[in-house]
Amino acid sequence: MGADATMSILRRASARLHSALGFDEQRLARRLRANGNRLVLVLHRVLPPEADGDFSPAGMVLAAPRFAQLLDRLGERFDLPPVESFLSRFPEPLPRPSALLTFDDGWVDGVRHAFPEMRRRAIGGVLFVSVRHVESGALFWPERLRAAARRLDPHRFRALGGASLPARRDARGWERLLTRYKEKAEEEREEILGRMERESGGPPAERRTVSWEDLRSAAAFGIEIGSHGMSHRILTRIPEEEARREIADSRRTIAERLGTAPRLFAYPNGDRSERLKEIVRDAGYAFAFSIRGTPGDRFDLSRVNLHDRKMSDRRGRWSDARLLRSLGE
Secondary structure, three states, rough: OOOOHHHHHHHHHHHHHHHOOOOOHHHHHHHHHHHHEEEEEEEEEEEHHHHOOOOOOHHHEHHHHHHHHHHHHHHHHOEEEHHHHHHOOOOOOOOOOEEEEEEEEOOOHHHHHHHHHHHHOOOEEEEEEHHHHHHOOOOHHHHHHHHHHHOOOHHHHHHHHOOOOOOOOHHHHHHHHHHHHHHEEEEHHHHHHHOOOOOOOHOOOOOOOEEEEEEEEEEEEEEEEEEEOOOOHEEEOOOOHHHHHHHHHHHHHHHHHOOOOOEEEEEEEHHOOOHHHHHHHOOOOOEEEEEOOOOOOOOOOEEEOOOOHHHHHOOOOOOOHHHHHHHHO
C-alpha cells in the first residue's frame, strides 16, 4: 500500500472518530460564535451531472441535484435570511444561526441552475462578478488551461507548459498544477496559455460567464450583485495603484451598467491585506469577503468554500457528516 493510500485511510478514520465524538458539531458552534451566528458559504459553479464539470477544477463544481439537497439541509439547520437582514446588524450577533450563499466569478450556470432553486425556496444570495469577464465572455485562465489540455497530448502539453499533464480526474494533481500556474507572473502565464491555445485550436466558443442581461435576471431572482474586481487578478500580487483600479473601476462599471453601485466586494482568491481592506473601504464598499477572515471585521468576512467533495463520501454519495465537517472548517 502506498503512502497516499495509507494517509487517506488514516484521514477517514480520524474523520469518523471526530464525528462520533461530536467534534464537528463543536467546531461549527465555535465558528458561529466567533462570527456572530453568521456562516457565509462560497460556491462557484452549479452544473447538471451530464456537464461532467465542464472545464472547471473539481474544487469549483457542485452538481445541480446536490445543490438542491444542500439548500434543503441548510434550511433544516440555519435561517437563510435576505442579504440585508444577514448583514444589517453586523457585528452584533444574529439571534439564530444564519447562513448566506455567495457565488464567485460570475458563471452563467448560476442563473440557469442555482438561482431558480433558491427562488423556489425564497432564498437570496450574492453573485460576485469579474467585470472584464462579464464584458468579454472569456473563460478564466484555469478553464482555458484545462480546455487546452484536453486537446493536447501529454508530451506536447509538457513541452508547451513546462509541467506534466495530470489525468483528467486526478483532482489533487490538478490542484498542484493550478497552484504552480497561479504563482507564475501574469505575463508568463498568458504567454504559455497563448501558445497552448494557438496549437489546440483556441478556447471553447460557447459563453460560460454571465452577461449584463444575465445579471439583471439574477437580480430578479433576489441575488445581489457584488464586485470580484475588474479582471480577477490576485490583488496582493500586483502594484497598489493597479489594485486600487481593480477595486474602484469595477464598482463604477457595475453601477453604470446595472444602475446600482455594489456594496459588497470579494477578494479574488481570498487574498487580502490591511492596506487592501482600507482601499476597499475608501472605494465605497460596505463589506468585503475573504476566506480565512477576521471575526468582527466587516472588510474581512470569512467564508466556507463548498463543492461536491465537501458533501460526499469517498464513493460519491451524499454525506451529512461530510457536510457538517466542511461547514466547520
